[in-house]
Amino acid sequence: MLGIEDCLAEVMAIPGALDAVLIDQTSGMAVATGGGGRHTDAEKSAAGLSEILRATLDGLAVASPGGTIRIRDMIITTDDGHHLLRPLETVFDGPLVIHVRLDLNRSNLALARHRLQALSDCLITT
Amino acid sequence: MQSVENILRGLADDRATGSLRLGKAGTFYLTDGRVTYAESTAAPRVEDLLTASRRISAHAVRQARQAATEGRWGGEQLVDKGVLTRGELEFCVLNAVLDAAYFLCGATGHRPRFRPGELHWLGPQWYFEVTGLFRECKRRKARLDETWPSAELDALPVVPLGRITAQRVVLTPLQWEVLVGADSATPPADLAQKLGRPAYSVLLAVRQLASSGLLRMPESEPGAVPAAPARPAKPAVTSGPSAPGMPAAPDPPAPLATPQPPDTPDLLPKRTRGDTKIPDAGATSSGSSDWLPAATGDPTDLNLLIRLRNALEALT
Numbered sequence: 491m492l493g494i495e496d497c498l499a500e501v502m503a504i505p506g507a508l509d510a511v512l513i514d515q516t517s518g519m520a521v522a523t524g525g526g527g528r529h530t531d532a533e534k535s536a537a538g539l540s541e542i543l544r545a546t547l548d549g550l551a552v553a554s555p556g557g558t559i560r561i562r563d564m565i566i567t568t569d570d571g572h573h574l575l576r577p578l579e580t581v582f583d584g585p586l587v588i589h590v591r592l593d594l595n596r597s598n599l600a601l602a603r604h605r606l607q608a609l610s611d612c613l614i615t616t
Numbered sequence: 617m618q619s620v621e622n623i624l625r626g627l628a629d630d631r632a633t634g635s636l637r638l639g640k641a642g643t644f645y646l647t648d649g650r651v652t653y654a655e656s657t658a659a660p661r662v663e664d665l666l667t668a669s670r671r672i673s674a675h676a677v678r679q680a681r682q683a684a685t686e687g688r689w690g691g692e693q694l695v696d697k698g699v700l701t702r703g704e705l706e707f708c709v710l711n712a713v714l715d716a717a718y719f720l721c722g723a724t725g726h727r728p729r730f731r732p733g734e735l736h737w738l739g740p741q742w743y744f745e746v747t748g749l750f751r752e753c754k755r756r757k758a759r760l761d762e763t764w765p766s767a768e769l770d771a772l773p774v775v776p777l778g779r780i781t782a783q784r785v786v787l788t789p790l791q792w793e794v795l796v797g798a799d800s801a802t803p804p805a806d807l808a809q810k811l812g813r814p815a816y817s818v819l820l821a822v823r824q825l826a827s828s829g830l831l832r833m834p835e836s837e838p839g840a841v842p843a844a845p846a847r848p849a850k851p852a853v854t855s856g857p858s859a860p861g862m863p864a865a866p867d868p869p870a871p872l873a874t875p876q877p878p879d880t881p882d883l884l885p886k887r888t889r890g891d892t893k894i895p896d897a898g899a900t901s902s903g904s905s906d907w908l909p910a911a912t913g914d915p916t917d918l919n920l921l922i923r924l925r926n927a928l929e930a931l932t
Contacts, residue, residue: 494742517759
């Protein structure tokens, strides 16, 4: 049983986590942020990230045979690190999206995915 | 009159705790100068969102509300019951507050009244700085406008087009809900209530659907063709009988004669009847032609003719 702030604290405890943000996908709003924040503007990155997810969903929906799509998580690896995006379906509105940026060398992608999965189950029960 | 924003800023500076009621529009609740809850008549409340999700019965919400006390707020009771997690409650409150605040920001013509000490039964679940709240409202407004810049659909019933020109459409789940829930009579705000979704999200979905060309526009769009002639047609038809009807009103036999051709619709026979009966009703000085003479007497008709002539001249 986790609150939003606790959840982000837990996300930041994932080995190699640099910063994290919780996004309301519908409005593109940063609900809460964890760690870092020195280089990034939470609002702008929330808007950008929800746009990434939207574009990916649209693109994949068209590309997949059924025309419908459900993303469990999304990993984008850049020169500097990994971006892990995980949409959480909520019963009210949403989805909520957890985004965490991981250090390229210090992080373990499989572990991070696993932890994010466990955390999202604590935050939202569907 | 002071704007909502200024009043709230003042209360925030005083670190006030209590409720700010904005007439019938809705209420803000503050705790130590931060907004902890807001409700607007234009947006579903937290309890509406909770019960619409089928996670919690209306009865359980009522129970939690009645049992809420200063130390143990309704929100904590719901979480303790295990019907929803702390995170879900926070997110639900967050959504409902931002949603209500969006509609309260623009509220005008109310008489604000602050009641110190009054709190919402859910208790403080999420804290909003007044500045942040209004910044978010502005961002949401901008987002609506960049999706679809016109507010013309915001208050009109949502009418999905029967046929669309696109070859493939990608919808979000909320857009789907809006389309399925739209009955061509419900405006977005009522649709949000019906679906149990935040009113802003529904409004955004409606604008997105409009920008994808899936909704009937009030006018000008091809989809409006069945509606567009219907609307001007009615005034045109009513003005038709009334204009000649004014001079024709004194003679009662004319209306009695109308039922004679029953095959044709009600509005058309009047004209054909007028054609044939005009010589009959020649007493009304409309001897020479059918309806032109009736127009000459009326100054409004004269004006209309002059405007018509001007318009025709302008065309050539």
